[in-house]
Amino acid sequence: MGEIRVALAGIGSCASSLVQAAEFVRLGSGAMNGIMYEHIGAYRVSDMRFVAAFDVDRRKVGLDLAKAIVAPPVAAEIHVDVEPSGVSVEVGPLLDGVDGNLVDVIEPDPSSLETTVDDVAARLAVVEADVLVCLLPTGATQAVQAYARAAVQAGVAFINATPERVVHDPEIAAAFVSAGVPLLGDDLRSHLGATTLHTALIELLKSRGLTVANTYQLNVGGNTDFLNLADPKRAAGKMRTKRSALHTAGIDASSVSAGPNGFVEYLGDDKTCFIRIEATSVLDSNLVLDVRMQVEDSPNAAGVLVNAVRVAKVAAEQGHVGSVDEVCAFLFKNPRVGAQESVGLRKFREYVDAAARN
Numbered sequence: 001m002g003e004i005r006v007a008l009a010g011i012g013s014c015a016s017s018l019v020q021a022a023e024f025v026r027l028g029s030g031a032m033n034g035i036m037y038e039h040i041g042a043y044r045v046s047d048m049r050f051v052a053a054f055d056v057d058r059r060k061v062g063l064d065l066a067k068a069i070v071a072p073p074v075a076a077e078i079h080v081d082v083e084p085s086g087v088s089v090e091v092g093p094l095l096d097g098v099d100g101n102l103v104d105v106i107e108p109d110p111s112s113l114e115t116t117v118d119d120v121a122a123r124l125a126v127v128e129a130d131v132l133v134c135l136l137p138t139g140a141t142q143a144v145q146a147y148a149r150a151a152v153q154a155g156v157a158f159i160n161a162t163p164e165r166v167v168h169d170p171e172i173a174a175a176f177v178s179a180g181v182p183l184l185g186d187d188l189r190s191h192l193g194a195t196t197l198h199t200a201l202i203e204l205l206k207s208r209g210l211t212v213a214n215t216y217q218l219n220v221g222g223n224t225d226f227l228n229l230a231d232p233k234r235a236a237g238k239m240r241t242k243r244s245a246l247h248t249a250g251i252d253a254s255s256v257s258a259g260p261n262g263f264v265e266y267l268g269d270d271k272t273c274f275i276r277i278e279a280t281s282v283l284d285s286n287l288v289l290d291v292r293m294q295v296e297d298s299p300n301a302a303g304v305l306v307n308a309v310r311v312a313k314v315a316a317e318q319g320h321v322g323s324v325d326e327v328c329a330f331l332f333k334n335p336r337v338g339a340q341e342s343v344g345l346r347k348f349r350e351y352v353d354a355a356a357r358n
């Protein structure tokens with residue numbers, strides 16, 4: 001069987017859950033709750049092999065990946081003990097990675113100030129990475145785009161899990177096309193998260209002819225993503241991508257409150273979302289829907305990442321260059337070409353079914 005050589009940028013809570021998910025499947029029978037496909041193309045979740053890891057936190061740089069994914073301030077719960085990987089966390093370019101509230105919890109390694117895009121690209125080439133997964137903090141536009149440029153330089157497929165513009169940056173998106181490598185983004189949807197639930201409910205109401213009059217989506221949590229997003233400057237991208245997803249679902253979302261709404265430290269990786277939809281139905285009768293959903297935030301991201309990584313590898317094998325629009329509407333909040341929940345799912349399934357036939 002083949003393997004997928006995965007490099008990670010940002011060894012925080014999502015990276016922790018992704019690495020744990022791969023180990024969970026490797027140690028078990030191959031099955032795991034929440035996995036939509038045992039195989040995508042020729043690849044199982046356990047075929048992901050982590051070959052490089054970049055961070056800037058001096059407490060993580062130099063550690064084996066297995067240790068770094070449980071080092072503070074990672075908030076993801078430990079569901080499985082990961083064996084030492086033999087891969088040490090390397091320093092990446094700091095740029096705007098640590099700002100706002102993160103200054104209190106992340107201490108950048110001094111060498112991160114000198115590390116360049118060329119250094120990252122060279123390392124990706126040495127380890128023969130297939131896919132680079134970008135899991136940097138929201139708001140780190142320069143740093144996210146630096147890793148995207150390194151992926152272009154090294155000819156490595158890129159997954160932008162953050163809301164920062166990569167698929168939506170015309171120059172960078174064009175560079176992926178010229179380099180002949182796939183690009184997936186922007187801003188990962190969670191597997192069954194607030195955006196997915198919210199857009200699916202809107203689609204349901206609209207399919208019955210109801211009109212959505214008002215709606216909101218409030219989210220609270222206690223991991224470093226929420227700490228970072230408590231700074232309005234850093235949260236701007238997340239608000240934009242959440243509204244974009246609601247807009248694609250078919251409502252005017254320009255003034256909808258949908259975003260991170262509070263850092264509550266003791267919640268750790270538990271995230272709670274509150275969704276309200278007020279709609280009008282037959283004879284202008286009222287319908288009010290209130291939903292509260294609690295999830296572990298980071299495994300919820302890993303559920304999508306195990307699909308995105310395998311699709312990126314399959315797309316590269318099939319010579320797909322630039323944004324993989326067929327799957328991004330399902331996997332991301334702000335893809336280049338958005339689609340309603342049901343349409344995004346259908347296109348994703350068609351892509352995976354076609355990969356199984358090739």
Ligand SMILES: NC(=O)c1ccc[n+]([C@@H]2O[C@H](COP(=O)([O-])OP(=O)(O)OC[C@H]3O[C@@H](n4cnc5c(N)ncnc54)[C@H](O)[C@@H]3O)[C@@H](O)[C@H]2O)c1
Nearest residue numbers: 010011012013014055092097135137138143162224225301
């Ligand atoms: N369910 C989810 O958790 C979810 C869903 C969708 C999108 N996302 C997005 O995924 C991203 C990662 O989320 P997370 O919870 O893992 O965040 P996190 O804060 O736990 O991890 C971010 C990591 O990036 C590191 N970092 C900062 N600057 C860096 C740089 N220049 N180079 C390398 N590493 C750097 C930090 O030290 C930290 O380890 C965020 O942008 C988040 O919004 C998360």
